[in-house]
Amino acid sequence: MSDRPVFYLETGRESELFAKAWEARLPLMLKGPTGCGKTRFVEYMAAKLGRQLITVSCNEDTTATDLLGRHLLIGGETQWTDGPVTRAVREGAILYLDEVAEARADAIVVIHSLTDHRRELFLDRTGETLHAPPEFMLVISYNPGYQRSMRELKPSTRQRFIGLGFGYPSTDIETRIVTGETEVDEKQARALVSIATKVRSLTELSLLESVSTRLLVDAAKLIRAGLPPRYAATVAIAEPLTDDPDALAAIKQVIELTL
Amino acid sequence: MFEWEENVFLGFRALYKRLVESPRERAASAVRVHLAPRRQQLFLLANMIAEKPVAVFETPNAVLCDHERVFLPPEFSLASTPEANECLFQLKTILGALAIKTRVADPKALLDEIPALVGRIAELQPFLGETNFWQLIGCADFSRANEPTHSKTLADILEAATQPENVTEIEGKGQTNVQVQLGDDDQPVEAEMPIHTFEKAETLEEYSGLDRKTDDEDELEDHAEALNKLDMKHVVRTRERPRSIYRSDIVMDGLSLDLGSDSPAGGIPYPEWDFKKQQHKPAWCHIQPRTQIEADAAWAQTTATKHRAIILELRKKLAALATQTQRAKRQPHGPELDIDAVIAAQVAQRSGHAPDERLYIQRQRRLHDVAALVLMDQSFSTDSWVNDARVLDTIRETLFCVGEVMDEFIETFAVAGFSSNTRRQCDFHLIKEFRDPWRTARARLGKLEADGYTRIGPALRHAQELLTRQSAENKVIFLLTDGRPCDYDRYEGEYGIRDVRKAIETGTRHGIMTHAFAIEQRAREHFPRMFARQHYDIVPNPKALAASMCGAFARLRLTS
Numbered sequence: 074m075s076d077r078p079v080f081y082l083e084t085g086r087e088s089e090l091f092a093k094a095w096e097a098r099l100p101l102m103l104k105g106p107t108g109c110g111k112t113r114f115v116e117y118m119a120a121k122l123g124r125q126l127i128t129v130s131c132n133e134d135t136t137a138t139d140l141l142g143r144h145l146l147i148g149g150e151t152q153w154t155d156g157p158v159t160r161a162v163r164e165g166a167i168l169y170l171d172e173v174a175e176a177r178a179d180a181i182v183v184i185h186s187l188t189d190h191r192r193e194l195f196l197d198r199t200g201e202t203l204h205a206p207p208e209f210m211l212v213i214s215y216n217p218g219y220q221r222s223m224r225e226l227k228p229s230t231r232q233r234f235i236g237l238g239f240g241y242p243s244t245d246i247e248t249r250i251v252t253g254e255t256e257v258d259e260k261q262a263r264a265l266v267s268i269a270t271k272v273r274s275l276t277e278l279s280l281l282e283s284v285s286t287r288l289l290v291d292a293a294k295l296i297r298a299g300l301p302p303r304y305a306a307t308v309a310i311a312e313p314l315t316d317d318p319d320a321l322a323a324i325k326q327v328i329e330l331t332l
Numbered sequence: 333m334f335e336w337e338e339n340v341f342l343g344f345r346a347l348y349k350r351l352v353e354s355p356r357e358r359a360a361s362a363v364r365v366h367l368a369p370r371r372q373q374l375f376l377l378a379n380m381i382a383e384k385p386v387a388v389f390e391t392p393n394a395v396l397c398d399h400e401r402v403f404l405p406p407e408f409s410l411a412s413t414p415e416a417n418e419c420l421f422q423l424k425t426i427l428g429a430l431a432i433k434t435r436v437a438d439p440k441a442l443l444d445e446i447p448a449l450v451g452r453i454a455e456l457q458p459f460l461g462e463t464n465f466w467q468l469i470g471c472a473d474f475s476r477a478n479e480p481t482h483s484k485t486l487a488d489i490l491e492a493a494t495q496p497e498n499v500t501e502i503e504g505k506g507q508t509n510v511q512v513q514l515g516d517d518d519q520p521v522e523a524e525m526p527i528h529t530f531e532k533a534e535t536l537e538e539y540s541g542l543d544r545k546t547d548d549e550d551e552l553e554d555h556a557e558a559l560n561k562l563d564m565k566h567v568v569r570t571r572e573r574p575r576s577i578y579r580s581d582i583v584m585d586g587l588s589l590d591l592g593s594d595s596p597a598g599g600i601p602y603p604e605w606d607f608k609k610q611q612h613k614p615a616w617c618h619i620q621p622r623t624q625i626e627a628d629a630a631w632a633q634t635t636a637t638k639h640r641a642i643i644l645e646l647r648k649k650l651a652a653l654a655t656q657t658q659r660a661k662r663q664p665h666g667p668e669l670d671i672d673a674v675i676a677a678q679v680a681q682r683s684g685h686a687p688d689e690r691l692y693i694q695r696q697r698r699l700h701d702v703a704a705l706v707l708m709d710q711s712f713s714t715d716s717w718v719n720d721a722r723v724l725d726t727i728r729e730t731l732f733c734v735g736e737v738m739d740e741f742i743e744t745f746a747v748a749g750f751s752s753n754t755r756r757q758c759d760f761h762l763i764k765e766f767r768d769p770w771r772t773a774r775a776r777l778g779k780l781e782a783d784g785y786t787r788i789g790p791a792l793r794h795a796q797e798l799l800t801r802q803s804a805e806n807k808v809i810f811l812l813t814d815g816r817p818c819d820y821d822r823y824e825g826e827y828g829i830r831d832v833r834k835a836i837e838t839g840t841r842h843g844i845m846t847h848a849f850a851i852e853q854r855a856r857e858h859f860p861r862m863f864a865r866q867h868y869d870i871v872p873n874p875k876a877l878a879a880s881m882c883g884a885f886a887r888l889r890l891t892s
Contacts, residue, residue, distance in 0.1 A: 136661075136672075144675045151679050198676065271380035281376075323376035326422060330448050 081110070081117035082250050084242045091118045094235060095167075100188045100211040102231060105239025108285020110250075111214045114239075115169045124208060125166040129157045131176035137183045140176075141196055153199055158184065162194050165208035173213040174226045181230050187211055188233035244270065247286060255293040261302060264331045265289050268306060271327050272314070282314055302332040360409035365417035367406050374425045375857055378402045381429035385826070387857065388425070394470035399435075400826075402428030403470065410468065416459035423452060424469040431471075439466050602793045604755070607830035617755040617790035623762045624749075624776050631778025635732050642878055646737045649882045666692030703744040703766070703804035705795045706731060709813035710749040710761070715782035726851060727812050728777045730877045735777075737882070739770040744804055747773065750791035751784035754821045758790040759783070766802060787819040789831040792846065796839045809839065810881060811848040816858055832862045847884045851877055 081088075091114075094101050103111045112128070119126035129140065142156035161168035173181060186193055192205040213234065215226055242250060244266050251262035269284040276283040292309035296302050311324040367374075367390055375388045389401040397403055402425055408417040426449065430442045443450050453465055460468065601615035636643070661670045670693045677687035708731060714724040731747060738745050747764040763780070764773035792809065799807045817828030836846045848868040850859060859868045869880040 138672050143672060144679050146675060146678065151675065151682070198679070271383055274383040275376060275379050319370075319372040320376050322373045323380060326377050326426075327380050330426070330446050 079113065079117040079120050080250075080253055081113055082242070082246055082253060084246050087114065087237060087239075088118060088121070090237060092122065095122060095210050098192065098207060098210070100213070100234045102234035102236045103212065103214040103239055104217050104236060105214075106241070106283050106285070107216055108283075108287035109239050109241050110286055111239055112169070112171060115167070115212055115214075119167045122167070124210070125164060126169060127157050127161040127164075127166045128169045128171060130171045131173050131180070133175055133177065135176040135180050137177075137180045140180055141183060141194070142198070144198060158187075159194065159196065159203065162187070162203045162205045162209055165206035167210045167212060170211070170213045172215060174215040178227070181227070184211065185230070185233065241269070241273065241283075241286060247289070250286060251289050251293045254290045255297050257293040257297045261296060261332070262293060264302075265292055265306065265310075268310060268324075268327055268331050271331075272310070272324060275320075281320060284310055284314065288313060303328055306332055363412060363414050363417055364407050364409035365414055365421065367404050367421065370418075370421060371404075372856060374402075374404065374421060377422070378425050378429040381426050382433040384433065385861070386429055386432055394468065396424070396470040397428035397431050399432065402432070404428075410463060411456070411459040412461070413459055416456055419452070419456050420468070423449070423456065423465075427469060427471065437471070439471055442471075599756075599758070600794065600797075602758075602790045604789055605831040605834035607827065607834075612834075617758050617787065619758045619760050619790055619794045621760045621762065621794070623765070624779065626779045627772070627775035628778030629775045632732070632775040635729055635778070636736070639729060639733050642875060643733050643736050646733060646878055646882050647740070649879070650737050650741050650885065660694045662688075662690045663692045663694035664690050666694035668693040701805040702742050703799055703802040703807050704738065704742055704810060705746045705748065705799055705808075706734070706810045707791060707795050707812070708747070708749045709751075709786055709788075709811075710780055710782055711751045711784050711786040711814075711818075712782050713786060713814045713816065713818070723814060723851060724780070724782050726877070728780050730881070731812070732774060732777055733878045734881050735764070735770055735774055744802055746798065747777075748791075748795065749780055750788075751782075752787035752790070752819050752823075753784040754819060755787070755790075755823070757784075758787055758794075760791060760794050766798075785819040785823075786813060786817055787823050788813060788817045788828070789823075789835045792832065792835040792839065796835070796842065796844050799844050800842060806845075807843060808845040808847060810884065811846060812850075812877075813848065814850060814852050814855065816855075817862075829858060829861050836863065849877060849881060849884075 091101065095118075103114070105111050115128075116126060129135070138156070140156045140158040142154050142159045144151040145154050146152075155163065158168060160166070170176070170184070183194075186195060187205060188211060192209070194203040194205070195201075196203065241247065244263075247266045247269070248259065248262045251257060251265060252259055255262075266289065269286075269289055272281065272284045275281040288310055292306050295305035295309055306328045307325060311321055311328065314324070315321060371388060371390075375386075378386045378388060385400070387401040389403050390406055391403050392405050393403065394405075395403045404421065404424060408420045411417045411420055426446070427439075427442055430445050431437060434441065434445060436442065443453075457465055599618035599620040602617045602619060603612035603614050604616040605611075606613050660666075662673050663670075670691055673688065673691045677689070677691060680687040708727050710724060710727075714722075714727060716723055735745075735747060744766050745764070746762065746766045746768075749761040749763060750759060752758040761780075763776045764770065788811070792811070795809050799809065816824075817832050818824045819828075823831070839846055846863065846867060848859065848863045850868070850870045851873070852870070855870045859870060862868075869877075869884065871877045871880050
């Protein structure tokens with residue numbers, strides 16, 4: 074955790090919702106495309122509520138053992154080591170499972186008992202049952218979308234969470250985010266956001282990955298560091314998105330028209 | 333009858349061409365820039381600028397756009413340098429897309445949207461000579477910016493009903509503002525009366541043509557040049573067999589061909605998705621299942637010999653895949669130790685419990701427990717030629733090769749073709765049922781012929797229905813098509829695309845994956861909208877098609 078306060082700009086009533094969910098001990102699911110600010114939001118809220126944040130980035134090899142903990146053999150003795158989920162429950166932290174849909178089914182099932190009224194975690198290896206303290210909160214994120222229909226969350230899992238949909242912020246707010254993060258001047262921030270809006274209309278046709286707010290901020294940082302704006306936008310927005318020469322040429326056209 | 337006059341005319345025509353047109357032509361060809369190589373780029377650009385789905389439509393008419401398409405000419409050669417002509421393409425695309433976005437026709441208003449354009453147009457004007465930029469890109473005619481039109485390929489209409497034999501086919505220019513009339517098929521063609529029309533038609537624009545005898549000889553090549561000058565204001569839909577095919581994209585005005593209830597329905601009813609109402613139309617389409625039994629053993633033999641190399645290569649690829657594996661932990665046997673299981677067993681043992689003996693990681697075959705259904709488009713559009721081969725031949729030969737190897741590696745698979753003629757007549761030809769042996773089914777591919785239109789939705793739904801009756805863990809549909817959903821009772825454009833998408837989503841929810849293939853590069857504009865990424869392939873030639881079908885197996889995320 075850095076000393077600098079986390080920069081986050083509200084787009085709706087999400088921080089109010091988060092705080093209320095935390096008070097009511099409800100688990101929360103954040104949905105939204107990559108780079109739209111889900112992780113940043115959780116960091117911001119953890120700081121605001123003064124809780125420790127434990128983040129797990131899930132992938133397809135993430136197993137229940139990875140989450141709960143395992144015995145290690147040390148000098149002929151076995152010793153139990155807590156996994157991140159167990160640690161979060163013990164310490165009453167905010168547990169954030171990023172891209173949870175990527176994890177294997179058995180890994181997702183172990184958190185089920187944490188999500189309902191029981192709020193407990195059963196460790197079959199040690200025979201221990203942990204009760205989550207009131208400060209504990211479970212937050213998961215996943216990236217829905219037409220492109221990734223293979224990795225859906227099962228209804229039995231998703232219906233245990235209240236859902237908060239994240240989209241890309243509106244033009245004005247995104248402009249303020251870009252200026253807030255990088256101190257680039259407003260006109261340039263607005264131009265960057267306008268490029269993003271145009272590229273995102275291709276995303277709707279599923280012709281292209283989307284431009285994240287994160288990439289816009291990167292572009293603005295490069296501009297701020299003194300690179301020519303068009304060049305900065307090309308390397309930070311166009312090139313990371315695609316290798317297709319036609320798409321690259323088209324995006325560069327848009328950049329030239331806008332910056 | 334008019335032979336010598338015609339010859340004299342052709343002689344003068346050739347002379348004129350050599351003396352006047354050719355020098356002009358030479359000058360133009362030095363600076364000419366074609367649409368084809370930059371079409372995809374301009375298509376993407378248009379979609380970004382408009383910030384909504386926009387199509388690119390090729391037509392020589394100087395019109396900027398309608399409510400959802402930017403019209404671009406096949407080439408620009410008017411400006412004095414290639415760079416300036418290239419720039420014309422870009423500017424017309426940008427302005428067309430802007431007009432679609434803002435629904436405003438006025439040049440000034442468009443320039444306000446993107447001020448950077450003012451400078452660009454000013455830079456371009458000196459290269460255009462006398463020609464006015466705005467007139468050139470068709471920004472004057474904006475009456476049509478908001479009215480919906482229907483698009484369909486003229487070939488679909490010309491190709492109705494029967495297969496042509498010995499036909500010439502040429503690719504024509506795109507046309508806008510076309511009206512379609514239903515031809516009177518029953519009326520016998522009477523001997524032509526010589527009609528004298530020269531007095532009435534003073535200009536080519538005024539001349540709206542007259543009915544010609546429709547069973548002409550195949551003289552298309554001789555008249556190709558004349559046809560390209562043709563403005564198609566009216567076309568006729570008829571069931572007659574064409575002798576020549578003139579293929580061209582058209583935009584139709586006020587076309588309404590919804591069906592009444594005149595023909596008997598029958599068949600298996602399936603719903604169709606209406607994206608405008610966001611609901612299914614229940615029992616809208618009727619699948620007519622047929623089982624094909626005629627076979628052509630000689631064709632099978634020839635094809636097997638002709639493509640032996642491809643089949644061998646595919647076999648090698650699939651064999652490699654079939655042995656490729658996925659890790660499964662805590663198995664009773666396996667080549668690797670599962671470290672977590674070992675530790676758990678240690679713990680159990682030391683604490684006096686019986687240890688679990690499943691200590692290994694097993695590698696399971698990937699192509700395990702799969703049921704696949706290969707669905708091929710046999711509509712008339714597959715009767716056209718890509719890279720000197722008839723698309724239908726390519727498709728069925730590819731299918732033959734893939735079937736040869738699938739038979740060895742996949743327990744259950746079926747092969748079917750589909751075509752349609754309105755929603756009441758959606759034919760589904762089962763070529764190989766799941767239980768049919770491939771050896772007997774493969775020769776049936778040889779008897780396959782092109783027929784009707786491409787209504788993809790009901791065919792997909794029926795294929796899904798057949799697959800749900802299979803017990804395999806993993807179910808997949810392979811769809812081979814030219815990528816444009818189309819049927820002549822308004823199954824086209826956005827409507828068709830959304831219906832296909834809906835059908836696929838429904839399938840995915842029931843655990844049936846769909847993977848699509850096309851050979852035509854033009855499919856790049858429709859495919860991404862219908863199929864999830866990584867769930868389609870567009871390939872340049874048949875050989876690549878077979879390879880990419882096998883590659884699709886590799887990308888299946890199987891659950892076993």
